[in-house]
């Protein structure tokens with residue numbers, strides 16, 4: 191059940207979207223929006239607004255400073271929400287050597303992890319593709335025409351944040367096959383991507399080839415997510431994750447590792 195404030199914010203956000211008036215800072219969760227800034231948004235050019243809208247249609251942005259700030263704090267705050275949920279794990283693991291992000295969008299997570307975790311040496315591989323075919327079902331069958339990224343804008347945002355050492359892998363060029371990526375990876379994650387919009391079960395056999403016996407994989411999942419048989423047979427945990435829009439209810443992050451001992455920091459935190 192939504193409380194009166196959440197209900198009001200949901201109505202307000204919907205109205206703002208309909209009349210195109212842009213989002214306001216008060217729509218963000220105050221506790222997340224007030225945290226230390228790691229992700230910095232460049233000026234919102236027409237091209238960047240188009241790229242952001244393709245990925246996050248819930249944001250109605252203009253080229254002014256308030257829009258830039260709303261987007262900056264939303265990206266930074268979303269990453270803080272994931273960090274807060276995963277801190278017991280992230281703070282106990284060594285810096286990974288190789289990391290894969292599936293569907294990085296505009297790069298908020300890689301910027302955040304580089305800066306907040308101080309992971310300066312980790313090699314980040316980003317799997318994304320240009321496209322405007324945004325289809326955001328929930329946990330739907332895998333599809334190859336669902337990409338809505340913009341690699342040029344992603345590069346621009348990374349450069350604005352001084353983030354280097356990332357390799358972009360174009361999903362179109364890889365024939366949409368994750369197992370063509372040069373793994374294995376110590377850490378694989380997909381926030382609001384595979385596992386959330388598209389069925390993790392459909393990608394799992396490819397993702398599994400990219401993991402070692404010590405790797406950790408993390409996915410945003412919906413409340414209704416149920417483990418499929420290969421996942422059920424592997425150690426995994428769920429952690430609750432807040433969301434940046436105050437109107438939204440918390441979600442879950444699924445954390446998987448072939449080595450159960452790697453997940454134990456999450457158990458100790460309970």
Ligand SMILES: C[S@@+](CC[C@H](N)C(=O)[O-])C[C@H]1O[C@@H](n2cnc3c(N)ncnc32)[C@H](O)[C@@H]1O
Nearest residue numbers: 245292293294295333336337338339381382383
């Ligand atoms: C909702 S956005 C999330 C972006 C980013 N992870 C974040 O949380 O801000 C979903 C991303 O998944 C990408 N995507 C779409 N289809 C995909 C697929 N089949 N495999 C992997 N990523 C996909 C989109 O291009 C988009 O960048």
